[in-house]
Amino acid sequence: MKLSRQLVKNIIEGAVFASPMPLGLEEIAVLFDDDEKLSRKELQSLIKELQTEYALRALELVEVASGYRFQVRAQFSPWISKMWPEKPPRLSRALLETLAIIAYRQPVTRAEIEAIRGVVVSTQIIKALFDRDWIVVVGHREVPGRPALLATTRLFLDSFSLKSLSELPPLAAIRDLESISREMENTTVEQQKI
Amino acid sequence: MSVSVIPESVLPIDAVNDENFARVYGEILTKLPEDLYIPPDALAVFLDDFEGPLDLLLYLIRKQNLDILNIPVAEITRQYITYIELMQVLNIDLAAEYLLMAALLAEIKSRLLLPKPAVSSDEEEDPRAELIRRLQEYERFKKAAEDIAELPQEGRDVFEAHAEPPVRDLLPSQPFFGDFALLLDAMRDVMKRTALQQSHVIGREGLSLEQRLQEIIVRLRLGETIIFHDLFPASEGRLGVVVTFMAILELLKQKMIELLQDNFFAPIYVRQYLEVAE
Numbered sequence: 001m002k003l004s005r006q007l008v009k010n011i012i013e014g015a016v017f018a019s020p021m022p023l024g025l026e027e028i029a030v031l032f033d034d035d036e037k038l039s040r041k042e043l044q045s046l047i048k049e050l051q052t053e054y055a056l057r058a059l060e061l062v063e064v065a066s067g068y069r070f071q072v073r074a075q076f077s078p079w080i081s082k083m084w085p086e087k088p089p090r091l092s093r094a095l096l097e098t099l100a101i102i103a104y105r106q107p108v109t110r111a112e113i114e115a116i117r118g119v120v121v122s123t124q125i126i127k128a129l130f131d132r133d134w135i136v137v138v139g140h141r142e143v144p145g146r147p148a149l150l151a152t153t154r155l156f157l158d159s160f161s162l163k164s165l166s167e168l169p170p171l172a173a174i175r176d177l178e179s180i181s182r183e184m185e186n187t188t189v190e191q192q193k194i
Numbered sequence: 195m196s197v198s199v200i201p202e203s204v205l206p207i208d209a210v211n212d213e214n215f216a217r218v219y220g221e222i223l224t225k226l227p228e229d230l231y232i233p234p235d236a237l238a239v240f241l242d243d244f245e246g247p248l249d250l251l252l253y254l255i256r257k258q259n260l261d262i263l264n265i266p267v268a269e270i271t272r273q274y275i276t277y278i279e280l281m282q283v284l285n286i287d288l289a290a291e292y293l294l295m296a297a298l299l300a301e302i303k304s305r306l307l308l309p310k311p312a313v314s315s316d317e318e319e320d321p322r323a324e325l326i327r328r329l330q331e332y333e334r335f336k337k338a339a340e341d342i343a344e345l346p347q348e349g350r351d352v353f354e355a356h357a358e359p360p361v362r363d364l365l366p367s368q369p370f371f372g373d374f375a376l377l378l379d380a381m382r383d384v385m386k387r388t389a390l391q392q393s394h395v396i397g398r399e400g401l402s403l404e405q406r407l408q409e410i411i412v413r414l415r416l417g418e419t420i421i422f423h424d425l426f427p428a429s430e431g432r433l434g435v436v437v438t439f440m441a442i443l444e445l446l447k448q449k450m451i452e453l454l455q456d457n458f459f460a461p462i463y464v465r466q467y468l469e470v471a472e
Binding site: 014018020059062069070071074077080087088093096097100101103104116118158159160161162168172 | 328331332333334335336337338339340341342343344345346347348349350351352353354355356357358359360
């Protein structure tokens with residue numbers, strides 16, 4: 001028995017809402033019996049339709065690393081966030097820089113993070129990242145001391161609305177010294193104009 | 195050394211805590227005379243804004259419009275040393291980190307000053323290259339961190355939406371029917387499997403407070419009086435002492451026993467509690 005497109009869409013919508021975690025395509029697929037089976041393609045196209053139907057609503061159906069989730073659109077956060085008297089703690093620059101290095105350079109050791117940042121990475125920062133489940137130890141480098149190799153988790157991607165690491169904002173290219181000096185000259189010229 | 199003796203030219207010229215504001219403000223301040231007066235308490239705020247030596251170096255380079263390729267190492271070194279002194283005054287742990295950075299700068303400077311052997315001069319790398327490379331590398335990740343902070347964050351910018359799933363039937367609608375023998379078989383299987391998985395735990399012999407309470411009561415029941423020290427078997431070690439002592443305290447509290455002592459430093463006797471009314 002083939003289910004109507006509308007019914008399937010409603011089931012997907014209900015399932016994503018009911019799931020406490022983002023729901024993956026595979027997890028959606030198993031909700032349907034053998035005779036109701038839908039291909040990945042079909043499911044994806046229905047999800048796309050569902051996303052379009054939400055265009056005018058405050059909610060949106062988005063895909064993050066662990067799957068699909070409904071969320072209140074970012075544009076409403078100025079109002080929605082007032083429901084919680086306490087703002088979520090602002091992420092410190094040190095924490096964000098540490099996180100960025102782990103995200104782009106994973107797996108990395110603490111010493112490697114320190115080499116880039118030029119300062120000791122505080123234990124609190126590493127602990128805070130572990131507490132948020134944004135990073136995990138994925139192994140140990142086979143050098144004296146066997147330092148832990150750190151990498152980001154799927155939850156990190158979910159928390160920053162990313163599907164995969166490839167969606168991270170591109171890292172600025174290393175520029176050669178000539179281009180830097182050219183740029184420096186340009187800025188000097190501009191400043192002189194001012 | 196007090197804050198007031200620091201040469202004014204190296205006083206931090208930025209007293210604003212807010213990072214973004216400071217940067218804007220910085221542009222203006224570069225054109226102001228260097229003998230600008232800054233109250234001493236502004237120093238602490240200023241230091242809060244800086245996370246580390248590379249940070250500070252970047253800041254100085256930008257602030258003073260220093261050509262990154264032509265870093266006047268001596269000037270920066272001098273300023274660094276002043277900062278180190280400041281930090282020692284302010285007891286900041288980072289002093290060591292800054293010292294390392296200053297040492298690196300001094301090394302670069304001295305390498306520049308030393309006459310280069312004519313032959314190898316072509317091959318020798320510009321000593322500033324390593325510093326510039328590190329600054330750039332750090333700048334990339336500084337930018338990346340800012341980019342990550344801009345991403346829509348769950349709980350800050352976007353909020354996950356959920357709905358209650360339909361109420362599930364917690365109890366099966368039909369009672370369970372089955373072969374009891376099969377159920378027993380299944381049970382036996384489970385037991386067998388657990389037996390296989392049993393791990394060996396080397397446990398210490400338990401010393402339970404309950405048990406010790408009982409032992410003491412039994413010993414005292416016949417109206418016997420015992421010397422306090424004799425209640426502690428030496429063989430049980432530290433743990434035995436603790437458990438016995440706790441048992442004695444507990445029995446005292448429950449008015450099951452009482453302690454007697456004739457004099458200071460005289461032996462303490464333990465005996466069953468005697469009702470005063472008797």
